[in-house]
Structures are given as structure tokens and as C-alpha cells.
Amino acid sequence: MTDLGALYRKHAPDVFRFALYLCGERSEAEDLTAETFVRVWTSPEQIEMTTVKGYLFTIARNLFLQGLRKRSRQVALDHEPPDAQADPYARAEQRSELGAVLAGMGKLPEASRAALLMRALDGMPYEEIARALDVSLAAAKVKVHRARLALAGLRTSVANHPANHQAVPASPGGPPGTTATMRRGEEE
Numbered sequence: 001m002t003d004l005g006a007l008y009r010k011h012a013p014d015v016f017r018f019a020l021y022l023c024g025e026r027s028e029a030e031d032l033t034a035e036t037f038v039r040v041w042t043s044p045e046q047i048e049m050t051t052v053k054g055y056l057f058t059i060a061r062n063l064f065l066q067g068l069r070k071r072s073r074q075v076a077l078d079h080e081p082p083d084a085q086a087d088p089y090a091r092a093e094q095r096s097e098l099g100a101v102l103a104g105m106g107k108l109p110e111a112s113r114a115a116l117l118m119r120a121l122d123g124m125p126y127e128e129i130a131r132a133l134d135v136s137l138a139a140a141k142v143k144v145h146r147a148r149l150a151l152a153g154l155r156t157s158v159a160n161h162p163a164n165h166q167a168v169p170a171s172p173g174g175p176p177g178t179t180a181t182m183r184r185g186e187e188e
Contacts, residue, residue: 004041007052012037014122015056021105021117022064032067036060054118054128061114061132068110104154108147115140116147 015036020029036059040047047055105113111133118124118132130140 112147115143
């Protein structure tokens with residue numbers, strides 16, 4: 001598959017998704033994806049097909065970092081549409097959790113965020129992540145692990161936040177005015 005068209009058809013969706021999670025803006029992700037393949041096309045070096053995905057992600061990441069240096073600001077990701085089946089409380093909780101996780105991803109160091117996205121979204125092996133980020137294998141594993149821990153901590157804090165709880169009657173026949181705290185969406 002040395003044909004650039006075949007390479008583009010196979011890997012463009014993955015590069016686009018990676019770029020979208022890096023920058024958070026669809027039009028910028030499209031530009032990063034296009035520029036990534038232009039760089040591959042104009043590169044005089046032979047492409048090694050066994051590591052092509054990591055190579056493409058490295059180019060996209062480097063282009064993203066160049067853009068950050070030029071702008072020195074980052075745009076927040078748009079949230080996904082809420083589940084039409086969920087009740088308003090569940091949708092609000094999902095939105096709150098998603099917003100917290102996306103904000104948390106934005107606060108992660110760029111290399112940790114990139115490592116996590118490469119591993120979680122594309123199932124990229126740690127060896128390729130290490131090559132793409134130019135770090136050791138152990139460092140790549142640590143970056144993914146620490147990023148996961150940071151996001152898991154965010155999800156736990158959002159779930160335990162008082163705004164995600166509501167007062168309900170303590171028991172159907174209990175004294176008037178008594179309440180118990182219950183997470184929204186939980187059944188008695």
C-alpha cells in the first residue's frame with residue numbers, strides 16, 4: 001500500500017479523530033488531517049508500513065503543537081448529543097460528567113493526553129506510542145496510566161458532588177419533613 005490514496009482511505013478517519021480530540025474543533029482537525037497527508041506526500045523518506053499509523057499520529061501531533069505555539073490558546077471540545085432516552089436528570093448528570101472529563105483532559109499535560117488518546121481511541125500498542133512521543137516504553141505506559149487515574153478521579157468527584165444528589169422522602173410513611181440524600185437516577 002505505497003499508494004497515497006489507499007493510505008489516505010485507510011488512515012484518514014483515525015488521524016482525523018485523533019486530531020479532533022487534540023484540538024477540539026472540527027475544522028481545525030480537518031486541516032490537521034489534510035496537512036498530515038500533504039507532509040507524507042511531500043516527504044522524500046520511504047514510509048514503513050508496519051508503523052505508519054504512529055508516524056501519521058506523530059505528524060498530526062507535531063502540527064497541532066506548532067499551531068498551539070502560534071495561537072497559545074486552546075478551544076474546548078463540543079459535547080456529544082445527549083441520549084434521547086434519558087430523563088432530564090440523567091442528561092444533566094451526563095453533560096456535567098462529560099464537561100468535567102473534557103475539561104480534565106484539557107488540563108492534562110499534552111504528551112499524557114496524546115498518549116491516552118492513542119491508546120484509548122485507537123488501541124495503539126505502547127511501543128508505537130513511545131515512538132510517536134519519543135519517550136521510553138515505560139514512560140509511555142506511565143503517561144497513559146496517570147492520565148487514566150486523573151480522569152477517573154474527576155469522574156468520581158463529579159459523581160460525589162452535592163449538585164448530583166437530591167433530597168427525597170426518607171420513607172413513604174416517615175415523619176413529614178424528613179429526607180434522605182440520594183443520587184439522581186437511583187431507585188429506592
